[in-house]
Amino acid sequence: MYLILLGAPGAGKGTQAHVLTDLIKIAHVSSGDLFRENIKNGTPIGIEAQGYINRGELVPDETVIEMIMEHLSTPACRNGALLDGFPRTIYQADALNEALREHFKEGISRVIYIKVDTDELLQRLSGRWICPVCQTPYHEINNPPRVKGKCDQEGAELYQRDDDKRSTAERRLQVYFNQTMPLIDYYKEHGLLLEINGQQPVEKVTRDIVTALEAIPANEGKKSIMLGETEESLVA
Numbered sequence: 001m002y003l004i005l006l007g008a009p010g011a012g013k014g015t016q017a018h019v020l021t022d023l024i025k026i027a028h029v030s031s032g033d034l035f036r037e038n039i040k041n042g043t044p045i046g047i048e049a050q051g052y053i054n055r056g057e058l059v060p061d062e063t064v065i066e067m068i069m070e071h072l073s074t075p076a077c078r079n080g081a082l083l084d085g086f087p088r089t090i091y092q093a094d095a096l097n098e099a100l101r102e103h104f105k106e107g108i109s110r111v112i113y114i115k116v117d118t119d120e121l122l123q124r125l126s127g128r129w130i131c132p133v134c135q136t137p138y139h140e141i142n143n144p145p146r147v148k149g150k151c152d153q154e155g156a157e158l159y160q161r162d163d164d165k166r167s168t169a170e171r172r173l174q175v176y177f178n179q180t181m182p183l184i185d186y187y188k189e190h191g192l193l194l195e196i197n198g199q200q201p202v203e204k205v206t207r208d209i210v211t212a213l214e215a216i217p218a219n220e221g222k223k224s225i226m227l228g229e230t231e232e233s234l235v236a
């Protein structure tokens with residue numbers, strides 16, 4: 001079974017990926033991790049990717065897909081995989097699905113989308129404050145200091161790193177949603193999207209995902225789902 005995991009920064013995607021792969025016994029395949037590994041080990045794909053990166057260019061979709069297919073062919077992925085970080089565009093989604101069907105006679109079964117409201121995401125991403133003296137982290141909502149803006153230990157004035165500022169979080173989320181919303185809509189149109197409420201305790205989110213996955217008919221990915229088919233059949 002091949003699954004895709006989608007979720008904005010702060011939605012808890014990493015946590016769920018970790019728990020899920022353990023529970024449903026499929027490999028977690030992060031395209032970012034794969035790249036770093038290939039580059040570190042100096043594999044042919046790693047060297048090729050490094051070349052693009054050195055020239056300040058994007059690594060072409062074909063190279064990313066080749067790298068993913070190579071990894072999916074290893075024994076670690078014999079039960080399938082939970083893909084994370086790829087695809088990001090509709091074009092990539094089609095190309096990935098096609099490559100999966102060609103290599104493994106099985107396309108994407110489902111796309112898990114962990115949905116969290118923008119307000120909640122902003123709160124999660126931007127509420128962090130740190131003590132400059134003892135480095136204790138605080139969170140406005142989840143873990144506030146006893147006195148607002150002051151460290152509990154020695155009373156130092158707390159500060160916010162640029163990454164934790166609201167404006168930075170807003171920009172990150174805007175970039176994410178601009179890029180990903182078309183993909184989410186696309187998978188929804190194809191009946192592949194499992195929308196999971198991410199504003200629940202971590203264990204409940206996991207349970208909802210597992211329940212939704214259990215409801216998928218056997219061999220679903222091997223059957224009729226052909227992404228991109230609609231356009232082709234229209235032309236024909």
Ligand SMILES: [Zn+2]
Nearest residue numbers: 131134151153
């Ligand atoms: Zn302190």
